[in-house]
Amino acid sequence: MRKLVALLLLLAFSLAPGGCSAVSPETAEPAAYVSGQAAEPGLLIPEKGTGRLIENEEARRLNAAQKRLLTDYMNACYESLAALELCDLTPLFAGTCRENAAVSNLLLSYQIAVRKMQNEDLSLSAYRYTLTCTEIEEDEEGRIRIMAMEDSTQNFTAWPGVDAQRFDAWHAFVLTEEEGRWCIADHQDSFAYVMDESNPLPETLSEAALNAYEEALLAEARHFTAQKTQTVTRAEDALTAAHAYDRTAAVAYAERYYAGRNPAWPDYSAAGGNCQNFVSQSLLAGGIPMDTQGEAVWHYSGPGLGASGRSTSWAGVRSFYDYAAGNTGFGLAAAADEPFFSGAPGDVILMGPGSELRHAVIIVGLLQNTQGQTVDYLINSNTANLRHFPAAAYPYPHQILIHILGWNE
Structure with a gap:
């Protein structure tokens, strides 16, 4: 099992294929996130919202490709939430870290499925976010470890006039250079941390094991979602307040x-x-x-x-x-x-x-x-x-x- 980053518990949301559009028809993937250069074609174009990396002192330690990789990831997540269809995150990850990509996709897919279970339309009509790097360090293997805090506003299709706000949601990225381009080696947030603590990931992260894990989670989610619409009869001697x-x-x-x-x-x-x-x-x-x-x-x-x-x-x-x-x-x-x-x-x-x-x-x-x-x-x-x-x-x-x-x- 991959090691989860146990940091302060702030609630963040992560989000399998479709729902994304790419800039360039020349890319091999239908939803391509090639982040080797800031101006490289094939990057996801956000359709429903906007987001940016705050240019603070920490962020200025990153090069353009590394910065773009962070916003590519965030854009893919929010476009997934907007369409309630997951944009495959695998192209953002290093080839040697495909298991981590699979887990990130699973958590994204799960959250989309839970939103689809609800009676109201929880796709997004709009969103905006900022990502602020708070700590950056390079480890002995040359990987870049980044702690970042996210603020966001989401407008849900069912309630477009409501600004649903989230503040100080933490993200932990590990970036690695592979074959001349920067890729994600791992990503963690509080939702991943809580899910693994409550429902530990399978020891073997095979496709079959992850599919079984997700289906068990979704079966439980369907059960609890159905419970919310059940009526409960109050007892005649129900508690009163003076x-x-x-x-x-x-x-x-x-x-x-x-x-x-x-x-x-x-x-x-x-x-x-x-x-x-x-x-x-x-x-x-x-x-x-x-x-x-x-x-x-x-x-x-x-x-x-x-x-x-x-x-x-x-x-x-x-x-x-x-x-x-x-x-x-x-x-x-x-x-x-x-x-x-x-x-x-x-x-x-x-x-x-x-x-x-x-x-x-x-x-x-x-x-x-x-x-x-x-x-x-x-x-x-x-x-x-x-x-x-x-x-x-x-x-x-x-x-x-x-x-x-x-x-x-």
């Missing part, structure tokens, strides 16, 4: 700190992710009091775990679910596993790539059809730093709704 939840205040907080962090709180972005910490802060801003009473607790008093520090439910996704579902006394009153499309701004969605819940987001808006029915949500989150992003476009198909009722004495 005190209301200020949804407006919670959403206002989420709209302020989706990218930047509140300096009054710790940031766990480099320690497993800041998503649940951000959601907990938003609930607190909405008037939900910290809970230190009983077995089910939810509080933050300091960085350490325990009664004098923070509860695992404050910054841990699964622990928060257990608290929200199990608390019946003082503190949060919430209904877990509610009918998915019955949510409101200020409610919470927990999600993961498989059965394990790994990410928390807060709903900041409803996406409705012409009949006024909610068909998706706009969400904000930390790690990934997202604003006004459709929940269905997130590459984690397992999604459950936590409906916040308020709180009790």
Whole structure:
């Protein structure tokens, strides 16, 4: 198995053949990405959007071919998302690194398939991105290792007027020179990292093994996607709240700190992710009091775990679910596993790539059809730093709704 780069967990999206157009009919491949020279013909022409590499001090250490290789990769990914058809990334990779290319294609293909499973059209009508190099080094074998951060705006065909924004998504590229041209040896991002941690790649990266791996992932994704449309009957003795939840205040907080962090709180972005910490802060801003009473607790008093520090439910996704579902006394009153499309701004969605819940987001808006029915949500989150992003476009198909009722004495 290829070694994954375990860096800070920020959510990025990667995306098998068709959907691309090339500049020159002289190229052998229908979607060619020949990146040997900046002006070389055969490069992918972006049709739906634009992107650029920021010319900072680090980027100026790269030559034109190396820079073009980075934008070729990003353009191919975004054009794949735009058409919901994957542009084969293999021509961008070195011939000796075809297994890594196959894995990148698989992850791209998986994300496209998950978007196609949704009821709304999640192709892109437009996009724009910037890529900023933050660290570049040359290893002993002459390979160039690049860390870069991406900011982007995506406009989905179903909601063309919504700017779905993503900030500070990390990419790790390894470039190598092969037969006189620069190629990609490896690419990693947070999605690749989380997927391999949750659903480890097969030890043998043969075509048959990767196909079986992808089909297993897609079968699971189909199962979880279908679950979102199932109705759930509420119990007659459903939990009630004596005190209301200020949804407006919670959403206002989420709209302020989706990218930047509140300096009054710790940031766990480099320690497993800041998503649940951000959601907990938003609930607190909405008037939900910290809970230190009983077995089910939810509080933050300091960085350490325990009664004098923070509860695992404050910054841990699964622990928060257990608290929200199990608390019946003082503190949060919430209904877990509610009918998915019955949510409101200020409610919470927990999600993961498989059965394990790994990410928390807060709903900041409803996406409705012409009949006024909610068909998706706009969400904000930390790690990934997202604003006004459709929940269905997130590459984690397992999604459950936590409906916040308020709180009790």
